Amino acid sequence: MSGLTIRVKRGSRGSDTLLEAANRILRLLGVSSTKRGKQPSPKSKASGKATSAVRAPIATAEAGIESPAKMQARPAAAALSPPPVSTTIPNKSKRTAQDYIFGKVIGDGCYSTVFLAKDIHTGKEYAIKVCEKRHIIKEKKGEYIKREKEALNMLSNVPKGFVRLYCTFQDAERLYFVLSYAKNGELLPYINKVGSFELDVAKYYAAELVLALEKMHSKGIIHRDLKPENILLDENMHLQIADFGTVKILDPEVIRTIPEANIEDNSQSTERERRRNMSFVGTAQYVSPELLRHREDTRASDLWALGCIIYQMISGLPPFRGPNEFLTFQKILKLDYEFPEGFPADAKDLVEKLLILDHTKRLGVEDKGETYESIRKHPFFNGIDWDTVLEQSPPTINPYLPGGSFEEEYTVPDHLEPGLGNNQLVRLWEFDLSTSKGILSISPEERRRRLEAQARENKYHQFVDGELILKQGLVDKRKGLFARRRMLLLTTGPRLFYVDPVNMVLKGEIPWSPELRVEAKNFRIFLVHTPNRTYYLEDPESYALEWARVIDEVRIGTYGQDTT
Numbered sequence: 001m002s003g004l005t006i007r008v009k010r011g012s013r014g015s016d017t018l019l020e021a022a023n024r025i026l027r028l029l030g031v032s033s034t035k036r037g038k039q040p041s042p043k044s045k046a047s048g049k050a051t052s053a054v055r056a057p058i059a060t061a062e063a064g065i066e067s068p069a070k071m072q073a074r075p076a077a078a079a080l081s082p083p084p085v086s087t088t089i090p091n092k093s094k095r096t097a098q099d100y101i102f103g104k105v106i107g108d109g110c111y112s113t114v115f116l117a118k119d120i121h122t123g124k125e126y127a128i129k130v131c132e133k134r135h136i137i138k139e140k141k142g143e144y145i146k147r148e149k150e151a152l153n154m155l156s157n158v159p160k161g162f163v164r165l166y167c168t169f170q171d172a173e174r175l176y177f178v179l180s181y182a183k184n185g186e187l188l189p190y191i192n193k194v195g196s197f198e199l200d201v202a203k204y205y206a207a208e209l210v211l212a213l214e215k216m217h218s219k220g221i222i223h224r225d226l227k228p229e230n231i232l233l234d235e236n237m238h239l240q241i242a243d244f245g246t247v248k249i250l251d252p253e254v255i256r257t258i259p260e261a262n263i264e265d266n267s268q269s270t271e272r273e274r275r276r277n278m279s280f281v282g283t284a285q286y287v288s289p290e291l292l293r294h295r296e297d298t299r300a301s302d303l304w305a306l307g308c309i310i311y312q313m314i315s316g317l318p319p320f321r322g323p324n325e326f327l328t329f330q331k332i333l334k335l336d337y338e339f340p341e342g343f344p345a346d347a348k349d350l351v352e353k354l355l356i357l358d359h360t361k362r363l364g365v366e367d368k369g370e371t372y373e374s375i376r377k378h379p380f381f382n383g384i385d386w387d388t389v390l391e392q393s394p395p396t397i398n399p400y401l402p403g404g405s406f407e408e409e410y411t412v413p414d415h416l417e418p419g420l421g422n423n424q425l426v427r428l429w430e431f432d433l434s435t436s437k438g439i440l441s442i443s444p445e446e447r448r449r450r451l452e453a454q455a456r457e458n459k460y461h462q463f464v465d466g467e468l469i470l471k472q473g474l475v476d477k478r479k480g481l482f483a484r485r486r487m488l489l490l491t492t493g494p495r496l497f498y499v500d501p502v503n504m505v506l507k508g509e510i511p512w513s514p515e516l517r518v519e520a521k522n523f524r525i526f527l528v529h530t531p532n533r534t535y536y537l538e539d540p541e542s543y544a545l546e547w548a549r550v551i552d553e554v555r556i557g558t559y560g561q562d563t564t
């Protein structure tokens with residue numbers, strides 16, 4: 001049975017509760033029940049049988065539209081075939097799932113699946129967040145959904161900085177949020193891809209984030225779950241904040257004038273509600289100490305998250321990282337974090353002023369107007385024109401390389417002959433790597449002989465799935481500003497393994513594909529570009545050129561000469 005099917009037992013208490021709760025959600029959302037089409041209500045379908053599966057298809061195949069569940073199983077291209085032409089544009093408030101063609105899944109959350117969808121009347125693309133009512137009821141997330149809708153409505157007239165809610169509707173089983181489609185997805189993969197952002201890039205996105213926070217906070221909205229996964233990028237690479245499921249909405253005056261107070265929501269909450277509100281919100285690595293300690297809702301929690309995100313954009317990793325949530329929380333409460341070498345001074349100063357345990361002392365909290373003047377004026381933002389930043393084209397995302405510009409030229413100094421060195425632990429296993437032919441034309445007997453020798457003599461043989469190692473050497477593998485020493489192993493696969501040489505543990509593999517490219521930046525640094533990530537490697541013995549040459553030869557030997 002599909003996960004999107006509700007089982008309703010006639011006359012059972014459980015089903016009554018389910019239906020009542022579904023109606024509660026309906027009321028919560030303030031969406032009138034649209035009984036368009038032939039969709040049966042759960043009750044009518046359920047009657048007559050002791051147990052019946054009620055399936056409410058959101059649209060019919062005849063109409064050229066399918067349910068999200070079905071579409072999920074199909075390739076996106078097929079799902080997004082040209083929409084049927086319709087001459088009438090229906091009343092926006094009466095929209096149903098049948099007004100959209102559902103395509104690929106573009107995101108998954110705790111209580112929703114987000115689909116790319118096309119409006120069949122206009123051909124415009126949207127992101128439709130689909131929440132299963134049964135799941136929301138079970139997880140008691142009705143209040144979250146209500147607040148998400150409320151916050152998105154409050155922000156719908158803000159032209160930039162947020163995903164925009166166009167409309168909501170529902171059917172028997174699901175709730176639908178029709179949102180603007182942030183074509184370039186989440187910010188996180190961009191940070192992971194390049195390791196860390198060049199300073200101008202980090203500064204630009206931090207400025208866009210500050211502007212968005214100003215808008216949100218001036219309306220009394222505290223996000224409480226800001227993180228690079230909830231910051232999306234539109235088709236022009238401008239930032240859009242998403243996922244308002246954990247927001248707190250307060251009186252805008254209160255939020256501004258008494259930031260240090262333990263602000264209570266002005267709605268009359270019952271004890272049960274209050275206890276439910278006490279449950280942890282947010283994501284471990286970005287949650288503020290006051291939310292952890294006292295569940296205090298202040299805009300300063302979003303400023304704490306801003307500090308964490310700026311730190312992460314520049315260094316590559318969030319400041320508080322533990323092996324589990326509990327230890328991460330401990331680090332947050334003790335303000336236990338440090339800056340890696342190369343973290344620029346102005347950025348460090350700003351992060352230190354945002355990551356302050358006492359939220360009343362955080363930079364920006366004293367600002368009473370609608371703008372965070374003290375943050376805007378911080379030297380980190382020198383050069384940012386706050387009036388035009390949203391109109392500018394965002395800078396291209398390049399990695400931050402401390403101590404040298406990304407475009408730094410390299411030239412071969414006379415005294416340094418790039419090549420092999422014993423002290424670098426480089427061994428080429430007798431291959432002629434001056435031509436790729438040497439690697440590929442090896443006979444089966446020869447391969448066996450060399451593999452046997454490798455198994456006997458090379459302690460890294462255990463990590464390479466029985467493949468022949470072509471080249472190995474110690475490198476510093478960087479993620480942003482954090483470096484770890486690894487033994488890099490290039491095999492005939494071709495594959496690129498990396499091993500922790502101290503604990504002798506295989507740490508991972510750089511995925512090979514025809515798209516893999518290697519680029520030496522200078523004698524020490526070489527980058528391995530893969531579709532999802534650029535691996536930043538530093539050879540302490542300055543044989544980066546050699547690595548680049550060998551990897552490239554293996555690539556050409558395997559996939560052929562680059563014709564692009």
Ligand SMILES: Nc1ncnc2c1ncn2[C@@H]1O[C@H](COP(=O)(O)OP(=O)(O)OP(=O)(O)O)[C@@H](O)[C@H]1O
Pocket residue numbers: 106107108109110111112113114127129163179180181182183185186229230232242243244245
């Ligand atoms: N408007 C949008 N455009 C593009 N992608 C989106 C959009 N909205 C959501 N997504 C994608 O779907 C994912 C899940 O969405 P969202 O965070 O709103 O769901 P959720 O159920 O509230 O998740 P969470 O578990 O974080 O609470 C996002 O992280 C993002 O990758």
